[in-house]
Amino acid sequence: MILTADHLITPARTCAAAWVRVDGDRILEVGEGRPPSPADRHLPGTLVPGFVDVHCHGGGGASFTTGDASDAQQVVAAHLRHGTTSLVASLVTDGIDELERSVRALGQLVTDGQLAGVHLEGPWLSRDYCGAHEPTLLRPPSPEEVDRLLAAGDAAVTMVTIAPELDGAIDAVRRLVRAGVVVGVGHTDATWEQAREAIDAGATVATHLFNQIRPLHHRRPGPIAALLEDERVWVELVSDGTHVHPAMLRLARTGAPERIMLVTDAMGAAAAEDGDYRLGPIHVRVRDGIARTPTGAIAGSTLTMAGAVRHSVASGFTLEQAVDAATRAPAAALGLADVGEIRRGARADFVVLDGDLGVTHVMRAGVWVTRHR
Structure with a gap:
């Protein structure tokens, strides 16, 4: 043809x-x-090229966080209609037993080729920057928990987000990298030095940069500066007009021009209607396309990758830059060798x-x- x-x-x-x-x-x-x-x-x-979304919790009225295969297929179908041909299922913080069940269920869809992998966003995150994660379930990583969740997916877990300042976090980064897992730095109160240590240990992704992370400061630069300036790091951005101001999108593009990767961080209301949803154990209310927890924290987005491309172009990206960030860059960041390019x-x-x-x-x-x- x-x-x-x-x-x-x-x-x-x-x-x-x-x-x-x-x-x-x-x-x-x-x-x-x-x-x-x-x-x-x-x-x-x-x-x-078909869009590659490596950070997505749901869409089409359904969620990956239920651990139900039919819900996951509904999410995949919803985003596929909007151009996402490679999708990584992201899970939020939950109990280890619940996460293990979800990873096991989603792992079958990875084996079948319906999903490109599973991303664990939690439970090894900072309570001070937990966002829409249940703070009582957050904890430092232990070797036993890391190994248990990796084993549950039988190589389905492709990415883990971790806060490097937690006890045992740097050892966990090394353990994950040895297992072939991409490690993201996010939901963190790390110093510049701690972020650098995580990068040197093998972390290669900035999870939704600027959101739920210690902010920039001119004397205490923090993790944002470390992640932007290091050419080993790919930089996630949620380009929806809610998560990040256009000026900050342009700042990231200037600081990491070949390393920007658009993600949706979408929850169940993406490509669906406003209403009440669940994001793991958290109740989320969506009004006017914005998802928030009862405390007012932003709880993911209602974005599609096509919407992220449009908003990025409206924010000053060229179409070529936006397409690159939605295709080649995320595929390269996660080592997805045969997608993201024509x-x-x-x-x-x-x-x-x-x-x-x-x-x-x-x-x-x-x-x-x-x-x-």
Whole structure:
């Protein structure tokens, strides 16, 4: 099958009048100009790689935090309609028994290829920056708990967020990295020095930078400065107009231009209606598209990756920068080798954007998803 498009962002380069050849679930060729034989279909608009979201708790009215496979599939389907072809299921802080059950259930969907992995956002976080996490369930990491949750998923756990100032945290970072898990620094009151120690131990992601983290200070720079300035670190941003001011989005892009990765941090109300939801053990109320706990803390977002791309462009990113941050960068951060780019050998995951950056078509693994507008 040969597809042509008005424009194509790979995202390594931008082409006009480009084409791709697909066989089964793989990309065979990518070219610019006229295809070598007549196209099977022309796609008006801009063809970009399928979006890669590595931090998502729910959507479509459902949540990963229930640990129920049918709920998880509902989340995947909701975000797929909005262009996310690779999705990592994020779990919030809960009891170890509950987390173990959730990891075990979601691990089967990772094995089946429906999910790209599982992200443990908690329970090894700071109480001072817990956000929408239940503070009574937060704790320092122990080797036994780390090993137990890793074993539950049978290699399904791909990322863990941790606060490096906690007792045993640096040892936990090393333990996780040895197991092949990506470690994020977030929900933390760490000093600059403690954040640097975590990075040197192998942490490579800043979990939703600027949110629930000790803020910047000119004499006590804290973890934000350490994460932004180190080229080993990929930087998550929730670009929805609520979590981070556009000026701070631009600051992060300037400080880490090739390392920005857009994430949704979405909860159940993403691609769904306002109302009352659960985020793990926490009750969340969504009004006007903003999710908050009873204490007023922001409880994830109602964002899709397509929305994150649009808001980033409106905030000063070029379309190429926004697409890169929604595709190549998150895939590279988590070592997802065959997604995030339109290139020979990659999985045939595509999104077509119209002039307003709305999603008109989605393909995952060579199969068209129901057209969405």
